[in-house]
Amino acid sequence: MNNKTKIYQKLIELSDDYNGIDAQTLASILGMSRSNVSHQLNQLYKEGKVIKSSGRPVLFFVPDNIKKKKEKEMDQFVKHNPSLKQAIEQAKAAILYPPKGLPTLILGETGVGKSMFVSLMYQYAVDMKILEKNSPFISFNCADYSNTPQLLVSQLFGVKKGAYTGADSDKKGLIEKADGGILFLDEVHRLPPEGQESLFTFLDSKTFRRVGDPTLRTSNVFIIAATTEDPNSSLLQTFIRRIPMMITIPPLKERNLDEKLYLIKYFFKQESLQLNKEIYVSYNAIKAFLFYDCPNNIGQLKSDIQIVCAKAYSKFLTNLNKDIRIEIRTLPSYIREGLLKEEENVALSDKLGGEIEFFKFSPHIKQKESPFSSNSDNIYNFIEQKLMQLKCKGFSEIDIEYILQEDIFNHFQKYVKGTSLSINKKDLLDLLEEDIIHCVDKVIHFICSKLNLHFNKNLYTALALHIDALMKRIRSNKSIINPQLEKIKQSYPKEFMIALQVKKIISDFFHCTISEDEAGYLTLFFIEKERIDQKSDKVKVILIFHGESTAKSMAQIANKLVGEEYALWIDAPFDSTPSETLDSLRELVRKNPSLAGYLLLVDMGSFTSFSEIIKKEFQVPVKSIALSSTLHVMEAVKKAISGFSLEEIYQSVLFVNSYQKNDSTLKNTKFQK
Numbered sequence: 283m284n285n286k287t288k289i290y291q292k293l294i295e296l297s298d299d300y301n302g303i304d305a306q307t308l309a310s311i312l313g314m315s316r317s318n319v320s321h322q323l324n325q326l327y328k329e330g331k332v333i334k335s336s337g338r339p340v341l342f343f344v345p346d347n348i349k350k351k352k353e354k355e356m357d358q359f360v361k362h363n364p365s366l367k368q369a370i371e372q373a374k375a376a377i378l379y380p381p382k383g384l385p386t387l388i389l390g391e392t393g394v395g396k397s398m399f400v401s402l403m404y405q406y407a408v409d410m411k412i413l414e415k416n417s418p419f420i421s422f423n424c425a426d427y428s429n430t431p432q433l434l435v436s437q438l439f440g441v442k443k444g445a446y447t448g449a450d451s452d453k454k455g456l457i458e459k460a461d462g463g464i465l466f467l468d469e470v471h472r473l474p475p476e477g478q479e480s481l482f483t484f485l486d487s488k489t490f491r492r493v494g495d496p497t498l499r500t501s502n503v504f505i506i507a508a509t510t511e512d513p514n515s516s517l518l519q520t521f522i523r524r525i526p527m528m529i530t531i532p533p534l535k536e537r538n539l540d541e542k543l544y545l546i547k548y549f550f551k552q553e554s555l556q557l558n559k560e561i562y563v564s565y566n567a568i569k570a571f572l573f574y575d576c577p578n579n580i581g582q583l584k585s586d587i588q589i590v591c592a593k594a595y596s597k598f599l600t601n602l603n604k605d606i607r608i609e610i611r612t613l614p615s616y617i618r619e620g621l622l623k624e625e626e627n628v629a630l631s632d633k634l635g636g637e638i639e640f641f642k643f644s645p646h647i648k649q650k651e652s653p654f655s656s657n658s659d660n661i662y663n664f665i666e667q668k669l670m671q672l673k674c675k676g677f678s679e680i681d682i683e684y685i686l687q688e689d690i691f692n693h694f695q696k697y698v699k700g701t702s703l704s705i706n707k708k709d710l711l712d713l714l715e716e717d718i719i720h721c722v723d724k725v726i727h728f729i730c731s732k733l734n735l736h737f738n739k740n741l742y743t744a745l746a747l748h749i750d751a752l753m754k755r756i757r758s759n760k761s762i763i764n765p766q767l768e769k770i771k772q773s774y775p776k777e778f779m780i781a782l783q784v785k786k787i788i789s790d791f792f793h794c795t796i797s798e799d800e801a802g803y804l805t806l807f808f809i810e811k812e813r814i815d816q817k818s819d820k821v822k823v824i825l826i827f828h829g830e831s832t833a834k835s836m837a838q839i840a841n842k843l844v845g846e847e848y849a850l851w852i853d854a855p856f857d858s859t860p861s862e863t864l865d866s867l868r869e870l871v872r873k874n875p876s877l878a879g880y881l882l883l884v885d886m887g888s889f890t891s892f893s894e895i896i897k898k899e900f901q902v903p904v905k906s907i908a909l910s911s912t913l914h915v916m917e918a919v920k921k922a923i924s925g926f927s928l929e930e931i932y933q934s935v936l937f938v939n940s941y942q943k944n945d946s947t948l949k950n951t952k953f954q955k
Contacts, residue, residue, distance in 0.1 A: 286322040288312065290331060293323075294344050302341030330716075356406040362544040365537050369399070369529045376527040377407045385485055385524060387470070388508035390531035393581025396508040397421065399531055400466045403506065407464070413504075418463035422456055424472040431474035436493045438467075439480060445494025457490055461501040470507035471516035478521040481505070485524040534579040539572060546571050547643070549584050553591040554643040559598075559606055561591060561643045566610040566621060566937070568641060574620030586617060607640075610937060621937070639930070718753065721791045722746045725784050732780050733808055745807055749788060756794050764799035774805050781805040821922045821931055822876045825851040825915060826863065826884045826892070840915045849919050850874060860888040867892055871900055879903030879928035881918055881935070883910035905932045 292312055296303060305320040312319065323342050326332045335341040360370045376384040386403075388396045400421070407413040427434035432446065440455030456465055467473070473481065484490045485505065489498050513522055534542070546568060554561045567590075576582050590608050597603040610618060722745055755762060764770070771778050781804040789796045827833040833851035840849045850870055854863040871880065879902050882893050886908055893906035905928060907914065914935050921931040 285314065285318060286325060289314075289319055289322045290326055293326075293332065293342060302335060302343045304339040304341055306339070308342075356402050356409075359402055363537070363541050365532050365541060366399075369531060370402075372527060372529045373399070373403050374406065376529075377403060377412055378410065382502065383407070383412065383504050384527045385504075386506045386527040386529060387513060387522075387525045388506065388529050388531060389513065390508070390510065391533045391579055392510050393579035394531040394533055395580040396531055397466070397468065398580075399529075400464070400506050400508070404464050407504070413463060418460045419466070420456055420460045420463070421466045421468065423468045425469040428469075428472040431477065432493070434473065435477045435480065438473075438477065439490050440492035440495075442492050442495035445492075449494070452492070455490075455492065457484065457501050457503055458499065460503040462503070464504045464506060467505065467507040469509060471509045471511045471513075475518060478518045482518075482521045482524040534576055534583065542572050543568075545580060545583060546587070547641075549587040550591070550641075550643045553588060555645045557591070557595055557606065558645050559595070560645070561594070562605060562607045562640045563643065564607075564609045564640055566934075567608050567613060570610060570613055570617050570620035572620065573623040574617045586614075590614075590617075715750075717792070718746060718750050721788060722749060724791065725749075725787055728784065728787060729780065729808060732783075733777070741807065748803070748807070752788070752796070752800060753792060753794075756792075756796065762797050762799045764802040767799050767802040770802040770805050774809055777805045777808045778802070780808060820876065820925055821878045821928050822871075822874055822880045823849050823915070823918045823922050823931075824867070824870060824880055824882050825849060825910070826854060826867065826882060826889045827851075828854050828856055828885055830855055832885075836912050836915050839912055840919045843916060844919055844923060846923060848923055849915060854889075863889065864892055864895065867896065868899070871896060877902060879905070881922070881928060881931055882906035883914055883918060883935075884908055885910065903928050905929075907932070907935055910935075 289308065289312065292308065293303065296308075296311070305323055306316050308323070309316040309319040323332065323334070327334050327342070331345075333343040333345055335343070356370055356374070360367055373386070376386045388399060390396050401419075404413070404417075404419045408415055408417065422437070424434060427437060436445075436449075436453070436455065438455050438457055440458055441449045441453050443449055443452050480490065484501075488502065489500050491498060507525065509516060511517075513528070537545075550561055550563055571583070571587070576586075590613060591606070594603070594606045594608050594612065598606045610621065722742065725745070726742065752762070778801060781801040782798070784804050785796050785798075785801045825833040825837050827836070831853055833853045837849035837851040841847050852863060852866050852870060854866075867882075880893075880896065882889070882896075882904065884890055884892070884906055890906055890908045893904040896902070897904040918931055918935050921934050926934070
């Protein structure tokens with residue numbers, strides 16, 4: 283982090299405590315020279331990021347729209363966890379209730395995140411000035427002392443020297459230590475009846491006595507308790523009546539996909555921070571975590587992610603892997619089972635971005651959590667990663683060209699189609715610099731004057747994010763390469779010429795040089811959906827099986843299940859020759875052209891060699907998989923319709939193949955704590 287960034291972040295951080303701050307004060311806080319701080323503050327002023335006063339000493343202010351970004355942590359949390367909206371509203375009410383809040387009982391299964399929720403309540407109380415910044419926050423699990431009730435009570439209320447054998451000195455209890463703050467009692471149902479009675483007496487009067495001490499003491503502590511049990515059967519009714527606020531935290535299985543994805547990304551990000559290393563997690567691994575059975579809720583999810591990261595880190599340290607990489611094959615079998623449940627939510631590909639092969643979690647990058655926040659979501663990172671992967675796998679130049687053409691068009695197609703990436707302009711201002719939004723408005727005004735193109739919210743969001751990624755890349759001195767530039771020029775000459783003018787608008791606005799390759803990417807934003815569809819055809823799936831109607835039957839089953847006549851087939855009677863079947867395949871390929879390629883699903887024998895012949899004759903990518911079943915056909919068709927590349931479909935079907943071989947092992951696998 284450079285000095286200017288440090289100064290800017292500190293200024294934002296201190297905006298609630300200072301009504302403007304001078305360079306000398308800020309320099310003292312940061313331990314930097316006044317001249318350096320003053321120079322950087324004036325640079326920030328020129329960039330429009332700060333405001334300064336006209337008097338002496340000169341005070342620097344953060345604009346109000348920047349201050350709004352300092353959202354309360356609890357409000358930020360509810361954005362990504364809408365199922366907890368009611369719980370959070372209850373928590374706020376409990377904290378703010380005069381004069382010192384309402385005692386609260388948190389209900390929920392093991393591992394739902396009760397402790398994390400209470401931490402948010404504490405932070406909210408501090409943010410709202412209910413508690414001082416350094417107020418105590420003490421967490422205590424009653425289950426740790428459940429076998430020794432007397433010791434448990436003394437832990438809470440303290441003990442007088444000589445009260446019982448072993449009490450060799452006066453000791454403060456947790457209620458006393460937490461004075462002026464919050465005491466969180468987890469597994470409160472483990473508190474014995476006498477302990478519950480003492481606690482509800484304290485809740486009534488705010489007074490207590492240490493064990494063995496007649497002296498009456500007071501403590502101004504906010505009590506929050508939690509239990510996994512039914513409070514009506516596990517707690518004294520007299521105790522329950524003293525706790526007016528009961529908040530239920532729903533289990534993980536009741537959270538929606540966006541919430542689960544947020545938690546998965548959050549935990550992987552935390553592990554990257556812990557290791558201070560980048561962690562790469564495959565698309566399929568993320569899917570598996572989204573759908574696997576996780577009976578012990580968020581606690582288990584966090585633990586499982588920590589375990590797979592630890593294993594990947596071990597392989598990295600021993601030089602078995604060049605980086606910390608988590609793939610589907612490295613996951614325990616009970617997590618891999620989650621892939622079988624992908625069909626439960628057809629919107630998954632839109633949420634994850636089907637073209638992303640690996641998500642990168644970096645300790646050095648603050649990740650903006652939003653529906654489009656994957657690190658690989660901008661086209662530049664995606665192309666670089668894809669090129670590297672394809673070259674490492676030994677693909678020929680012509681194969682790479684076909685695959686990239688398909689993937690680049692798919693990347694932009696999702697924006698033009700209007701998938702769930704749209705976001706309000708007001709919210710975009712919280713995520714992006716104001717200059718980016720002004721530039722986008724200028725670009726769109728120009729485009730609409732030249733083309734009959736409607737910019738919906740989705741397309742506006744996509745263009746704003748793209749220009750943001752473009753400027754970050756230029757500022758980092760990273761090159762911009764478009765491997766499909768010449769094809770885009772030839773296919774869309776009118777749109778490309780307009781894109782060149784848009785490139786100039788952006789260049790002039792930000793006073794920077796932008797390469798012609800960028801105009802190729804911009805062109806794809808300005809093409810009507812129908813023209814994109816014509817250019818970005820999908821992988822064709824062809825079934826070839828021996829028998830009178832074997833292939834036809836399997837294809838019809840798959841087509842019926844996906845609701846589209848997509849799978850093609852060739853039935854090869856046992857009295858037909860391989861050359862006759864090959865001729866039928868040639869004719870089928872001619873009638874169904876595809877630059878994206880063909881996946882041949884065959885049963886056995888010479889049919890497996892057809893892929894190389896078709897590949898050479900038609901100059902298109904072709905792959906084949908033998909001993910295919912209906913499950914393979916379903917997987918291939920589903921992925922092909924979704925626009926996945928040939929290699930991605932091929933690998934996915936191969937995984938189904940290996941999964942079937944180990945099916946009995948997977949079915950008998952249970953979660954081990």
